[in-house]
Amino acid sequence: MSAAEAQEDPYVLGRGRGGADAAGEGRGGDDARPSGRGEGGPAPKRTVVGYGFWIYLLSDIILFAGFFAAYAVLSGDLAGGPGPQELFEQRRLALETAALLISSFTCGLAGIAAGRGAMLRTQGWLLVTGLLGAVFLGLEVQEFATLVAEGAGPQRSAFLSAFFALVGLHGLHIAAGLLWAGTMMAQLAVKGFRPAIERRLMCFALFWHALDIVWVGIFTVVYLLGLAG
Amino acid sequence: MSVLGKLDWSAIPIDQPIPLAAGGGAIALMLAALGWVTVKGHWPYLWREWITSVDHKRIGVMYVVLALAMLVRGFIDAIMMRTHQALTVGGGSGYLPPEHFNQIFSAHGTIMIFFGAMPFMVGLMNFVVPLQLGVRDVAFPRLNSTAFWLTASGALLVNLSLVLGEFARTGWLPYAPLSERSYSPGVGVDYYLWAVQIGGVGTLMAGINIVTTIVKTRAPGMGYLRMPMFCWTALCASMLIVAAFPILTATLTMLTLDRYLGFHFFTNAAGGSPMMFVNLIWAWGHPEVYILILPAFGVFSEVIATFSGKPLFGYRSMVAATLFITVVSFMVWLHHFFTMGAGANVNAAFGIATSIIAVGTGVKIYNWLFTMYGGRLRFPTPMLWSLGFLFTFIIGGMTGVLLAVPAADFILHNSLFLVAHFHNVIVSGTVFGAIAGYTFWFPKAFGFTLDERWGKRAFWLSLAGFVIVFGALYIAGLEGMTRRLQHVAVAQWGPLLYVSVAGVAVMIAGVAAQITQLVVSIRRRDALRDDTGDPWEGRSLEWATPSPPPAFNFATLPEVGGEEPYWRIKERAIASQQERSASDYEPITMPRRSATGFVTAFFATVIGFAMVWQIWWLAALGLVCAYGAFVAFAWRDENEDTFSAEEVARIERARRGAAA
Numbered sequence: 104m105s106a107a108e109a110q111e112d113p114y115v116l117g118r119g120r121g122g123a124d125a126a127g128e129g130r131g132g133d134d135a136r137p138s139g140r141g142e143g144g145p146a147p148k149r150t151v152v153g154y155g156f157w158i159y160l161l162s163d164i165i166l167f168a169g170f171f172a173a174y175a176v177l178s179g180d181l182a183g184g185p186g187p188q189e190l191f192e193q194r195r196l197a198l199e200t201a202a203l204l205i206s207s208f209t210c211g212l213a214g215i216a217a218g219r220g221a222m223l224r225t226q227g228w229l230l231v232t233g234l235l236g237a238v239f240l241g242l243e244v245q246e247f248a249t250l251v252a253e254g255a256g257p258q259r260s261a262f263l264s265a266f267f268a269l270v271g272l273h274g275l276h277i278a279a280g281l282l283w284a285g286t287m288m289a290q291l292a293v294k295g296f297r298p299a300i301e302r303r304l305m306c307f308a309l310f311w312h313a314l315d316i317v318w319v320g321i322f323t324v325v326y327l328l329g330l331a332g
Numbered sequence: 333m334s335v336l337g338k339l340d341w342s343a344i345p346i347d348q349p350i351p352l353a354a355g356g357g358a359i360a361l362m363l364a365a366l367g368w369v370t371v372k373g374h375w376p377y378l379w380r381e382w383i384t385s386v387d388h389k390r391i392g393v394m395y396v397v398l399a400l401a402m403l404v405r406g407f408i409d410a411i412m413m414r415t416h417q418a419l420t421v422g423g424g425s426g427y428l429p430p431e432h433f434n435q436i437f438s439a440h441g442t443i444m445i446f447f448g449a450m451p452f453m454v455g456l457m458n459f460v461v462p463l464q465l466g467v468r469d470v471a472f473p474r475l476n477s478t479a480f481w482l483t484a485s486g487a488l489l490v491n492l493s494l495v496l497g498e499f500a501r502t503g504w505l506p507y508a509p510l511s512e513r514s515y516s517p518g519v520g521v522d523y524y525l526w527a528v529q530i531g532g533v534g535t536l537m538a539g540i541n542i543v544t545t546i547v548k549t550r551a552p553g554m555g556y557l558r559m560p561m562f563c564w565t566a567l568c569a570s571m572l573i574v575a576a577f578p579i580l581t582a583t584l585t586m587l588t589l590d591r592y593l594g595f596h597f598f599t600n601a602a603g604g605s606p607m608m609f610v611n612l613i614w615a616w617g618h619p620e621v622y623i624l625i626l627p628a629f630g631v632f633s634e635v636i637a638t639f640s641g642k643p644l645f646g647y648r649s650m651v652a653a654t655l656f657i658t659v660v661s662f663m664v665w666l667h668h669f670f671t672m673g674a675g676a677n678v679n680a681a682f683g684i685a686t687s688i689i690a691v692g693t694g695v696k697i698y699n700w701l702f703t704m705y706g707g708r709l710r711f712p713t714p715m716l717w718s719l720g721f722l723f724t725f726i727i728g729g730m731t732g733v734l735l736a737v738p739a740a741d742f743i744l745h746n747s748l749f750l751v752a753h754f755h756n757v758i759v760s761g762t763v764f765g766a767i768a769g770y771t772f773w774f775p776k777a778f779g780f781t782l783d784e785r786w787g788k789r790a791f792w793l794s795l796a797g798f799v800i801v802f803g804a805l806y807i808a809g810l811e812g813m814t815r816r817l818q819h820v821a822v823a824q825w826g827p828l829l830y831v832s833v834a835g836v837a838v839m840i841a842g843v844a845a846q847i848t849q850l851v852v853s854i855r856r857r858d859a860l861r862d863d864t865g866d867p868w869e870g871r872s873l874e875w876a877t878p879s880p881p882p883a884f885n886f887a888t889l890p891e892v893g894g895e896e897p898y899w900r901i902k903e904r905a906i907a908s909q910q911e912r913s914a915s916d917y918e919p920i921t922m923p924r925r926s927a928t929g930f931v932t933a934f935f936a937t938v939i940g941f942a943m944v945w946q947i948w949w950l951a952a953l954g955l956v957c958a959y960g961a962f963v964a965f966a967w968r969d970e971n972e973d974t975f976s977a978e979e980v981a982r983i984e985r986a987r988r989g990a991a992a
Contacts, residue, residue, distance in 0.1 A: 181603065
């Protein structure tokens with residue numbers, strides 16, 4: 104590679120953009136100008152927190168992926184017990200899904216209200232989000248109780264073990280989200296909008312939407328495919 | 333069931349002298365340490381400056397201290413296994429009954445991987461990465477502290493099993509269905525599950541933190557392709573943590589559900605699939621070995637470039653090789669169980685993938701060799717460890733390629749050849765890298781170098797012992813000796829086992845020399861003092877700040893104009909015959925110390941312990957208290973401290989003044 108090319112290519116082997124520097128040509132003050140290659144210095148706090156939470160969500164989705172994989176492997180292992188078509192109820196499923204999807208929408212509305220600094224509306228939408236989440240959770244608990252009462256508990260077969268674990272893990276996340284939302288509402292009421300609290304609200308919204316996405320996966324893989332046989 | 337669940341007096345192994353004595357000794361040692369701290373009145377200092385510290389440098393040091401202690405603990409297990417086996421040759425009965433021997437090899441692997449090697453690597457990343465990136469802290473300092481204390485909590489639970497109950501007898505990966513309640517009714521597997529889960533959550537937090545730190549908080553001008561190699565390997569290892577550890581969490585959760593609630597994930601009955609456990613655990617387990625080795629590769633890259641007096645050869649190909657390994661590490665897991673019977677085509681595909689991943693490592697080996705070629709070589713202790721790595725790791729890598737051939741693997745599977753192979757890569761890769769990093773960055777952390785004489789003794793003894801031990805085991809494996817034998821019935825393996833015991837004796841001398849080095853260095857710290865902050869003629873930014881660095885690392889954030897920024901600064905200073913001009917200091921805001929991590933880990937330990945012994949009320953109480961603590965910490969208004977510009981200037985002058 105010629106010297107001229109080396110000048111043009113900032114990342115030539117073993118030499119960065121300041122390659123000429125080592126040759127004693129010296130550098131002007133333009134070293135630090137943003138190049139679009141991640142040289143702009145530390146990101147603002149909000150970006151850092153949001154990015155970190157995204158990374159956490161990705162890891163959480165991999166956790167779910169493990170349970171999805173187990174469900175896919177074990178979904179045919181009924182051990183002589185009941186299968187999806189005898190167990191899943193479409194009406195409850197529709198209600199659950201509607202409650203959760205609408206709660207994602209209201210969670211978005213809460214985010215918009217928080218962005219405008221409207222306390223009452225933020226609290227109101229958060230409350231609606233939480234209530235819809237509670238409806239979802241209540242329906243899921245009812246479903247689990249019905250199954251167990253029918254003798255189709257997680258101990259019955261590998262299919263039911265995988266089903267209860269996957270759907271239950273999602274339910275556990277929803278429960279944690281409810282606790283989180285409640286705590287946030289109390290904190291918001293006492294302390295008002297502060298940067299740290301706004302960042303937490305942003306993370307909560309990300310969390311809640313991610314759970315929605317996971318539910319879409321469960322809805323499809325577990326319930327739709329199960330009912331389709 | 334009583335109020336203490338399954339816990340009663342029979343949990344204390346009165347009838348087993350070895351664990352009792354070991355546990356008693358450990359407790360006596362801890363009590364002595366705690367008593368000494370109390371008598372000397374060091375508690376306020378320890379609490380303020382270390383336990384509640386959110387400074388990434390302090391947390392990094394605590395990780396390394398934990399790792400060193402656990403490496404010694406795991407090494408003692410290894411000594412017991414080697415000597416016991418040698419004593420059973422020719423009809424002897426040794427000194428470890430089978431159920432105890434099984435616990436020891438399980439504890440050895442668990443402790444070495446999860447609480448020795450991993451914390452060492454995470455500790456080095458924690459300490460070095462922000463300094464190399466030229467920033468003041470990690471992205472999430474309190475999360476960092478929590479991650480460390482959760483790891484410590486896991487280590488505590490494992491060691492608690494020594495005196496209360498038992499540890500798993502299932503190997504370091506509790507293969508189902510052996511690990512199910514029906515075959516392992518005791519608390520051993522439960523200790524394993526809760527300890528590794530709690531430690532694993534800590535590791536995941538550390539991974540998220542380091543990824544975010546590297547991607548979002550680099551100094552101005554520090555583009556991706558200007559990052560030091562160690563930052564690259566830290567980034568890749570942390571991405572692997574984020575992508576792989578949730579699989580471990582999921583797998584162990586499934587096993588926990590099987591054991592506690594009668595689920596059927598991995599049971600023989602009701603449609604469970606034991607082979608799914610093996611697949612899932614290795615889907616985490618293979619990336620895990622690269623989580624261990626990649627940061628070590630980073631250490632070697634820094635050390636070899638520094639002591640060759642040259643930039644790293646083929647920097648960009650090194651980055652590419654690291655990323656290649658990161659991706660391909662997820663595509664080879666099946667080579668851990670070629671004998672499962674997945675069929676010739678599946679085995680061939682994974683065998684080829686396994687051979688291909690060695691290409692990435694080969695690229696690195698050549699890059700290190702060419703970095704040294706034509707360099708002005710120096711051979712202090714970190715460089716010796718790196719060279720020892722180069723020589724021995726190549727052997728380990730090549731036996732790995734042998735094992736990647738499914739037909740050969742059918743014969744060598746579960747043999748001592750395999751055991752020798754993975755010790756060959758993990759010890760000469762990760763452990764040598766850890767010790768190289770420890771001696772390399774020790775002066776940065778404490779302001780004085782480690783004693784070279786004892787360091788070199790430790791290196792040569794450890795290297796010799798290591799080659800003798802595992803050389804003998806390679807041959808024993810080729811002669812057909814399988815792993816985990818409590819009793820050795822074949823007399824002709826005897827000589828090889830005696831040789832490996834001799835090697836262990838040399839390694840003990842090596843470890844002793846390593847400990848002596850630390851003691852001697854602390855005593856001679858005034859003679860070994862390094863006032864320059866740059867004892868090795870370093871090339872990256874961690875050497876640009878005084879040793880030990882101030883809480884805020886850099887009084888003014890460095891502006892990075894290319895690769896090897898500190899080398900540039902020095903060259904410019906020499907060219908212009910001027911040190912850099914006095915800077916205008918600005919106030920610096922740093923996170924305030926916080927007990928969040930310690931308190932969280934305390935409750936995690938309580939929950940883990942209660943779940944092991946099935947003390948349900950205590951587990952519930954721990955959960956409620958953990959939530960309470962979480963809210964209390966989230967409620968605080970002030971969690972940052974600000975150094976005024978004058979303070980910054982004063983601290984900086986005092987430290988720079990020491991150098992002048």
